[in-house]
Amino acid sequence: MSLKALWRGLADTGRLMVGVPSYQAYCAHMAEAHPDRPVLSATAFFRDRQQARYGGRGGGRCC
Template identity: 55%
Template sequence: MLEQLETFGRYLGQSLRLMVGLPDYETYVAHMQNAHPDSKPMSYEEFFRERQQARYGGGQGGRCC
């Protein structure tokens, strides 16, 4: 039961961050480790800047896959 509440809390937090436009760095790092193990993930600062540019910078940037 406690594990289900923790999982729910993580998903709720992630959803709320996405609703207000804050990128989820942990999800990005997990994706990079699983899908691109030979590539080094961006630092949090690089990731944040890239996401802001993708959102507000006229369509430059985007998804890797």
């Protein structure tokens, strides 16, 4: 594994630990599956995920 890929993996892990999945993966999914639908901007995507993690039911973490 290249150093760059390792860094990407670590950054992705860190972000998902606090509930933010990969924005690139989201864009790729939207482009492939729903090219006709509007795509959230990076900021809107981040805010949406933040609200989903902390604002709704089952804001999950353990004791």
